[in-house]
Amino acid sequence: xxxxxxxxxxxxxxxxxxxxxxxxxxxxxxxxxxxxxxxxxxxxxxxxxxxxxxxxxxxxxxxxxxxxxxxxxxxxxxxxxxxxxxxxxxxxxxxxxxxxxxxxxxxxxxxxxxxxxxxxxxxxxxxxxxxxxxxxxxxxxxxxxxxxxxxxxxxxxxxxxxxxxxxxxxxxxxxxxxxxxxxxxxxxxxxxxxxxxxxxxxxxxxxxxxxxxxxxxxxxxxxxxxxxxxxxxxxxxxxxxxxxxxxxxxxxxxxxxxxxxxxxxxxxxxxxxxxxxxxxxxxxxxxxxxxxxxx
Numbered sequence: 001x002x003x004x005x006x007x008x009x010x011x012x013x014x015x016x017x018x019x020x021x022x023x024x025x026x027x028x029x030x031x032x033x034x035x036x037x038x039x040x041x042x043x044x045x046x047x048x049x050x051x052x053x054x055x056x057x058x059x060x061x062x063x064x065x066x067x068x069x070x071x072x073x074x075x076x077x078x079x080x081x082x083x084x085x086x087x088x089x090x091x092x093x094x095x096x097x098x099x100x101x102x103x104x105x106x107x108x109x110x111x112x113x114x115x116x117x118x119x120x121x122x123x124x125x126x127x128x129x130x131x132x133x134x135x136x137x138x139x140x141x142x143x144x145x146x147x148x149x150x151x152x153x154x155x156x157x158x159x160x161x162x163x164x165x166x167x168x169x170x171x172x173x174x175x176x177x178x179x180x181x182x183x184x185x186x187x188x189x190x191x192x193x194x195x196x197x198x199x200x201x202x203x204x205x206x207x208x209x210x211x212x213x214x215x216x217x218x219x220x221x222x223x224x225x226x227x228x229x230x231x232x233x234x235x236x237x238x239x240x241x242x243x244x245x246x247x248x249x250x251x252x253x254x255x256x257x258x259x260x261x262x263x264x265x266x267x268x269x270x271x272x273x274x275x276x277x278x279x280x281x282x283x284x285x286x287x288x289x290x291x292x293x294x295x
């Protein structure tokens with residue numbers, strides 16, 4: 001059993017110190033709950049709609065790790081804990097929309113993986129590509145509990161990304177998101193339903209746990225949905241936070257159920273068996289795209 005705390009977080013825009021203080025208060029309340037992994041949303045340390053302000057608010061992964069480590073020391077959290085969160089990253093004189101997974105209070109403590117968002121939306125209210133660079137890597141990574149993978153928001157809307165991580169051995173997918181709400185007066189807005197169905201589809205197809213942690217609050221008149229959820233490898237929603245409001249969603253996941261789910265629905269095994277044909281088809285599609293002058 002792995003106890004997770006999904007923090008449906010409302011950051012103060014462009015106020016990193018204040019946001020770390022708020023996070024410290026939440027972690028202080030959680031420190032006696034025997035939580036193994038804490039997750040936070042996309043851009044949780046600064047707010048999402050920063051535009052050119054990304055350059056002032058971006059932190060290195062090492063800075064984020066050190067600040068989290070300091071918080072845990074100050075509140076007296078002495079037990080091992082892993083933290084997965086989204087932030088704007090400064091790396092090698094460039095800027096990325098990134099997610100970090102790190103381990104604390106163990107002999108192997110440190111940053112375990114950084115995922116840099118691959119699919120940068122440039123439609124509707126989004127204009128990420130103007131302010132951050134594209135990531136180029138999809139990798140599963142080792143944690144204390146097994147192998148995991150991370151995707152950020154739109155990354156998860158492309159079915160191939162989750163498939164790659166599952167093929168690389170991920171049993172848990174962490175998806176930090178910041179999705180502006182539509183139909184705010186609807187008891188279940190369209191994009192909230194789509195995010196839940198996306199998580200269900202990923203989990204059921206690949207026999208993985210999917211943990212989606214979503215931003216809440218308002219920035220420039222745009223509200224974020226919340227609706228964070230945990231979906232098991234059968235595609236069943238086992239926990240879900242409310243719309244719009246801050247909440248800490250605590251749930252236990254059981255990795256032993258993955259093997260049973262994949263035995264009963266061997267879609268991932270079928271994907272492995274047909275991988276060479278799919279790779280050939282992707283290669284042909286890429287070559288055709290290049291001939292047509294598409295990037």
